[in-house]
Amino acid sequence: MSMEIKQVLPRVTKQRKAIFSALQGDASHPTADEIYQRVKQRLPHISLATVYRNLKLLSQEGLILEIPTPDGPSRYDPQTHQHYHFLCDRCERVYDVEIPVQGQLNRELGRQGFSIRSHEIVFYGLCRRCSTRTSRAS
Amino acid sequence: MSMEIKQVLPRVTKQRKAIFSALQGDASHPTADEIYQRVKQRLPHISLATVYRNLKLLSQEGLILEIPTPDGPSRYDPQTHQHYHFLCDRCERVYDVEIPVQGQLNRELGRQGFSIRSHEIVFYGLCRRCSTRTSRAS
DNA sequence: AAAGTAGTTAGTAATGATTCCTATTTGTGA
DNA sequence: TCACAAATAGGAATCATTACTAACTACTTT
Secondary structure, three states, X not given: OHHHHHHHOOOOOHHHHHHHHHHOOOOOOOEHHHHHHHHHOOOOOOOHHHHHHHHHHHHHOOOOEEEEEOXXXXXXXXXXXXXXXXXXXXXXXXXXXXXXXXXXXXXXXXXXXXXXXXXXXXXEEEOHHHHOOOOOOO | OHHHHHHHOOOOOXXXXXXXXXXOOOOOOOEHHHHHHHHHOOOOOOOHHHHHHHHHHHHHOOOOEEEEEOOEEEEEXXXXXXXXXXXXXXXXXXXXXXXXXXXXXXXXXXXXXOEEEEEEEEEEEEOHHHHOOOOOOO
């Protein structure tokens, strides 16, 4: 875990480790601020800017995934294997979607002259929980 | 064109018409501010807030498409039939991608308990222009 | 055509997410 | 342990977007 950090970033600070490990095993796709609140319990003096800086670095290095959302803050995902996402229109939760990676799409785009690094698929609609309720969950 | 506006929005103002028609036939995926600059030539007193409000309304009503981008302002597309997008890592242009709509993905997600309204696929990489240059285009 | 009224606008302030700035601190290789 | 580049804390700044509100106007009803 923090060994992985060492491989790609010059220094392993306690803030960096805490931010990275706060995400491990979490499938709830927290926002930067939620991660900040969480890490602050261990490191009360940590700065929100530090959380942002490290989340950006970690995602640039491929140790975590940043998921931009259309109408709110980015969310972060410790799952680094390629997969897709579902955003609930009502409760705004993000779900991991486990369908096969559509590699043929990249090949098709390559044929059209683009040099593809990656692709993301985002589904929109109502999650199971919300589609069986009329209440405004959140 | 402005008849379409009338069908879905209570009033057809000159600002609304100008914003909508500024987008027609434009494949460059302009930002709200670019549209504002453009419309301002016809309506010098138009407000940026009016541009934002109408772009939001028009996209909510399905007359145009809003494309959120990970690291910058949203871009707008007059093409309303379902299609996908490519974002160039270097020049940040948005390209329309004409590959078949992947309807089977929605069906697969439906089987997994989600109620799908739509999906979007965004490809990342270098466009033709940028992959043949080393200069930092923009 | 005149009036009524609900929707819309302009201009600006406010918000929210994220990044920048800088003096200070700290991890790491020598 | 030393030296120094990298990272941090805290707050200011930035950028995109939305909220607010008094004035205005498109459209409906007389």
